[in-house]
Amino acid sequence: MELGKTAYVILGMLGKGPKSGYEIKAKADISTRFFWAISYGQIYPELKRLEQAGLTVGEDEAGSGRGKRTYSITPAGRDALHAWLTDPGELHSELRHEGVLRFFFADSLAPQERVELLRAIRAKHERIQAELAAIEPGARAHQAETGDSLALLTLETGIAYQQFFVDLCDRLERRLADESDQTTGGD
Amino acid sequence: MELGKTAYVILGMLGKGPKSGYEIKAKADISTRFFWAISYGQIYPELKRLEQAGLTVGEDEAGSGRGKRTYSITPAGRDALHAWLTDPGELHSELRHEGVLRFFFADSLAPQERVELLRAIRAKHERIQAELAAIEPGARAHQAETGDSLALLTLETGIAYQQFFVDLCDRLERRLADESDQTTGGD
DNA sequence: GCTCACATGTAATCCGTTACATGATTCT
DNA sequence: AGAATCATGTAACGGATTACATGTGAGC
Numbered sequence: 001m002e003l004g005k006t007a008y009v010i011l012g013m014l015g016k017g018p019k020s021g022y023e024i025k026a027k028a029d030i031s032t033r034f035f036w037a038i039s040y041g042q043i044y045p046e047l048k049r050l051e052q053a054g055l056t057v058g059e060d061e062a063g064s065g066r067g068k069r070t071y072s073i074t075p076a077g078r079d080a081l082h083a084w085l086t087d088p089g090e091l092h093s094e095l096r097h098e099g100v101l102r103f104f105f106a107d108s109l110a111p112q113e114r115v116e117l118l119r120a121i122r123a124k125h126e127r128i129q130a131e132l133a134a135i136e137p138g139a140r141a142h143q144a145e146t147g148d149s150l151a152l153l154t155l156e157t158g159i160a161y162q163q164f165f166v167d168l169c170d171r172l173e174r175r176l177a178d179e180s181d182q183t184t185g186g187d
Numbered sequence: 188m189e190l191g192k193t194a195y196v197i198l199g200m201l202g203k204g205p206k207s208g209y210e211i212k213a214k215a216d217i218s219t220r221f222f223w224a225i226s227y228g229q230i231y232p233e234l235k236r237l238e239q240a241g242l243t244v245g246e247d248e249a250g251s252g253r254g255k256r257t258y259s260i261t262p263a264g265r266d267a268l269h270a271w272l273t274d275p276g277e278l279h280s281e282l283r284h285e286g287v288l289r290f291f292f293a294d295s296l297a298p299q300e301r302v303e304l305l306r307a308i309r310a311k312h313e314r315i316q317a318e319l320a321a322i323e324p325g326a327r328a329h330q331a332e333t334g335d336s337l338a339l340l341t342l343e344t345g346i347a348y349q350q351f352f353v354d355l356c357d358r359l360e361r362r363l364a365d366e367s368d369q370t371t372g373g374d
Numbered sequence: 375g376c377t378c379a380c381a382t383g384t385a386a387t388c389c390g391t392t393a394c395a396t397g398a399t400t401c402t
Numbered sequence: 403a404g405a406a407t408c409a410t411g412t413a414a415c416g417g418a419t420t421a422c423a424t425g426t427g428a429g430c
Contacts, residue, residue: 012292035284097222104341105199154291
């Protein structure tokens, strides 16, 4: 029945409790988004497919506006989720990073332009890090409530990940400065 | 004329010297692949589009087998490349990391299964790091020849990036161990 | 003669984003 | 009354991978 990774994001979210498509998106936006983004265009069709496959069940919420539909995970859904979490096959991972890409091709740039590029990369990662830091208090409260420590641990991973790039840019900028010092004979 | 990022990978490669589609792929596979992957399915059609746009010129190589075609960057191509390298707009970056994704949802796993997940993530990054390390001698020789230090610097960035995940997995494994120590009352 | 590296290309398919359409409820 | 948020859904499009088709040249 071959589910895509995105299906597991949805299934995983429902594993933590029943949710609507809208709520799944909201939760994903403050957690998985930073290492696996999803959009409405995937969520709603996928929820239907998962229901047809018997991995989730949807229920129309009475009373509330225009048919809000809340989905829950089924036992079969939990099995599928567990099978994925422990699947010994390849862990897909890919990075598309325009900043590093540009840096790789930056030998045709003037030294000043290179530095500006590094600063721009740094600024971007700092901005995302600030976004993540803003989420932390909520995640901490969530851990206290539910006892789920992995969400917070993953968030901290995200913050450390951004920090890696900030440090990297600092290091590279210094390396470039050292290099041009040598070329110009120091002083 | 709105070029996609992949077009710039090709343009950037040609900026370092004339190449065939095949050669572009080979170079990308030992450099940009780790932060911006490309495939033949993109390269050949894109080379044609870039030629039509006047950013590259192709020339059929005489003598060699079934029409090998070598492309060079034009002055207009260099302008476009420079414009991209210094574009102050958003730097696209995205990560899809199944390992961290699974970890986020791993609260339903047994402690032993969690550790196995972390070990699998770690192993994968170590494997990629070894791949990168194998490329390094070639990159070092290339720098000595051409004076282009950024390719090597970028490769080292890739190695450090993999190391980040290796360290992360070690840290997380220790954190999980500490946690279960507390829960079981130590010993 | 066989296999491997070199070499080009396309078509099917998949995955995902973006933009759009629609409407209810809640807050100010 | 108006704005923001909640809420669902689809269609068009774009980007990229995969598989396939085809063929040459060099070395064993």
